[in-house]
Amino acid sequence: MDFIKTFFQEMGAMLSIPWSFVILEVIGTLAGAVSGARLASSKKFDLFGALIVGIATACGGGTIRDLMIGKPPFWLEEPIYLLACIFGLLWVFVFRKVLVRQNNTWFLFDCIGFSLFNVIGIEKSLGLGFPTWAAICLGCITGAGGGVMRDILINEVPLIFRKEIYATCCLAGGIVYVLFLRMGWTPEGCALLSCTVAITIRMLAVKYHWSLPYIKGIEEE
Amino acid sequence: MDFIKTFFQEMGAMLSIPWSFVILEVIGTLAGAVSGARLASSKKFDLFGALIVGIATACGGGTIRDLMIGKPPFWLEEPIYLLACIFGLLWVFVFRKVLVRQNNTWFLFDCIGFSLFNVIGIEKSLGLGFPTWAAICLGCITGAGGGVMRDILINEVPLIFRKEIYATCCLAGGIVYVLFLRMGWTPEGCALLSCTVAITIRMLAVKYHWSLPYIKGIEEE
Amino acid sequence: MDFIKTFFQEMGAMLSIPWSFVILEVIGTLAGAVSGARLASSKKFDLFGALIVGIATACGGGTIRDLMIGKPPFWLEEPIYLLACIFGLLWVFVFRKVLVRQNNTWFLFDCIGFSLFNVIGIEKSLGLGFPTWAAICLGCITGAGGGVMRDILINEVPLIFRKEIYATCCLAGGIVYVLFLRMGWTPEGCALLSCTVAITIRMLAVKYHWSLPYIKGIEEE
Numbered sequence: 001m002d003f004i005k006t007f008f009q010e011m012g013a014m015l016s017i018p019w020s021f022v023i024l025e026v027i028g029t030l031a032g033a034v035s036g037a038r039l040a041s042s043k044k045f046d047l048f049g050a051l052i053v054g055i056a057t058a059c060g061g062g063t064i065r066d067l068m069i070g071k072p073p074f075w076l077e078e079p080i081y082l083l084a085c086i087f088g089l090l091w092v093f094v095f096r097k098v099l100v101r102q103n104n105t106w107f108l109f110d111c112i113g114f115s116l117f118n119v120i121g122i123e124k125s126l127g128l129g130f131p132t133w134a135a136i137c138l139g140c141i142t143g144a145g146g147g148v149m150r151d152i153l154i155n156e157v158p159l160i161f162r163k164e165i166y167a168t169c170c171l172a173g174g175i176v177y178v179l180f181l182r183m184g185w186t187p188e189g190c191a192l193l194s195c196t197v198a199i200t201i202r203m204l205a206v207k208y209h210w211s212l213p214y215i216k217g218i219e220e221e
Numbered sequence: 222m223d224f225i226k227t228f229f230q231e232m233g234a235m236l237s238i239p240w241s242f243v244i245l246e247v248i249g250t251l252a253g254a255v256s257g258a259r260l261a262s263s264k265k266f267d268l269f270g271a272l273i274v275g276i277a278t279a280c281g282g283g284t285i286r287d288l289m290i291g292k293p294p295f296w297l298e299e300p301i302y303l304l305a306c307i308f309g310l311l312w313v314f315v316f317r318k319v320l321v322r323q324n325n326t327w328f329l330f331d332c333i334g335f336s337l338f339n340v341i342g343i344e345k346s347l348g349l350g351f352p353t354w355a356a357i358c359l360g361c362i363t364g365a366g367g368g369v370m371r372d373i374l375i376n377e378v379p380l381i382f383r384k385e386i387y388a389t390c391c392l393a394g395g396i397v398y399v400l401f402l403r404m405g406w407t408p409e410g411c412a413l414l415s416c417t418v419a420i421t422i423r424m425l426a427v428k429y430h431w432s433l434p435y436i437k438g439i440e441e442e
Numbered sequence: 443m444d445f446i447k448t449f450f451q452e453m454g455a456m457l458s459i460p461w462s463f464v465i466l467e468v469i470g471t472l473a474g475a476v477s478g479a480r481l482a483s484s485k486k487f488d489l490f491g492a493l494i495v496g497i498a499t500a501c502g503g504g505t506i507r508d509l510m511i512g513k514p515p516f517w518l519e520e521p522i523y524l525l526a527c528i529f530g531l532l533w534v535f536v537f538r539k540v541l542v543r544q545n546n547t548w549f550l551f552d553c554i555g556f557s558l559f560n561v562i563g564i565e566k567s568l569g570l571g572f573p574t575w576a577a578i579c580l581g582c583i584t585g586a587g588g589g590v591m592r593d594i595l596i597n598e599v600p601l602i603f604r605k606e607i608y609a610t611c612c613l614a615g616g617i618v619y620v621l622f623l624r625m626g627w628t629p630e631g632c633a634l635l636s637c638t639v640a641i642t643i644r645m646l647a648v649k650y651h652w653s654l655p656y657i658k659g660i661e662e663e
Contacts, residue, residue: 038660041656041657044604045604046603046607046654046656047654047657048602048603048609048610048654049600049602049603050656052609063510069293070292070512071512072511073510076510076579079573079575096657096658096659100661130293133300134298137303138297152373152374153590153603155598155599156376157266157376158270158374160270161266161267161269161270161273161374162266162267165267165269167269167273168269212267212268212270213267214271215258215317216262217317217318218263219263219321288509289514289515289518290514291512351514351518354521354524373595376597378487378596378597381491382491382494382595383486383488388490388494433489433490435483435487435488435489435492436483436489436492436534436535438538439480439534439541440484
């Protein structure tokens, strides 16, 4: 146990270098924007529509969180996030014919994104004095809210409510984060472990087609 | 008139006992969560999706109100509301085969919920210094917003815009509330009268299939 | 150049008379409410639903902006906007059979609305200390957000993402506004020029069927 702790703390210390953290955050934003812009374009949304759906996917969860904790949306305070979304749209345009071949890469980036956004949401909420359970909720909203907003904008039933389980991954990652934080780990170590847990569950879920059951036997009225 | 006033004030005084009020609020939350989780499950949303739709139905109106009046969402400050939603999901799971037989009970609980949320929204807004007409609007949003949020999440046209009239009931209840508050009644008495009026109108509307008319003769472009 | 500046500043000075500004704002609100109530009625929304969709169309963009900048929604502080929306609903009811003949007038009023809301959003955001690029974003949200909210409520894919280009007009108007503000023009002159630019582009777009392209060659998964 101590070995694991030391390993993750050292990794965490390495990761605490601001620029590496920012790079990961931008990679996550990019992944969200690419996924949103791609889906929107496949539905014949114009360039502007694709950009907005990209921004909603990448920044929507954090925006809902910021409104709930009483802060202005993070992407209005620092231009890097919008720039990443514009870059994501350009990427979709340039690589439109070969995007399918990049699927694995973008899936990995998307995993980095949602698991990291989850941790950022928890940290931001804890820092403002929200109780632990509320911070975990706000982490899930940060990590999973963008996908819901995307699906509302493209007028589809949110994927996350029927197929994807990444909200469950956020929940698991969030519980791991606050648990190890209570045990005295550094925030960086907790973040690394939390992301590892969330990403691992999601990858296993995709590989083995895991999904949550639904309540059967209820008829529509 | 004085007799009615005394009667309702005495009833109100009884109801002002905090735990009875909280019980009613939790019953309303439960009713919203059950209705949301049930509808979501009938559309094959998974357990997580059903929980989120339940939370949106029960707490969505109050959340929009809180964002508008500049407060954090009430369900992030006190865990009882989320617990009630989780309990509502469990209820739907356990009683999935006999839910139809409980329809009348849940309809009553739902009535308690929307009419009480309406009053809570008005009180909270008045307390923050919003003008009376704005407080009535915020009451309607609290009472009726959850249903709209539920219908957006399950990707349907909001029921309240075509069939249900409970926003109208909220409006009537809200006007009664502020009117009798101005006439010097206690908040508890006003709350009781307001809920009675709103619930009565809704029950009559359901019984006699009342609905608002729509503007005919406009063609879709 | 100096001649143009003087001309617009004089026009701006004229327009800075508060009541004329308020009249324009109310005309814009009215146009949004009429467009929303009309669309909702054509889909058989009842009177209440038509009113709410009208309010969302007219005031939705400003509401999202106010939530983002941490203010209560503007229409809860001053009853004129809600009254304009109620009046818009009445107008749709009274003139339901001849609304098609008023199309050009309402299109003009709608143009005044979105371009003016854009400028108001920018001014409000700059006044609160948001950076210029963020203020332009918030202007676009103010001018174009109502239409998105309307389309979500009537459960359709937002028109603005596929056909209309008025977000692009907002962007152009916003850039013009801050550019000329930096060059020392009065806010009134900048507002007039910005609205002129935004309205002109939109009218040309409608006349010549301009629309943004979409990214082709992406298949739905």
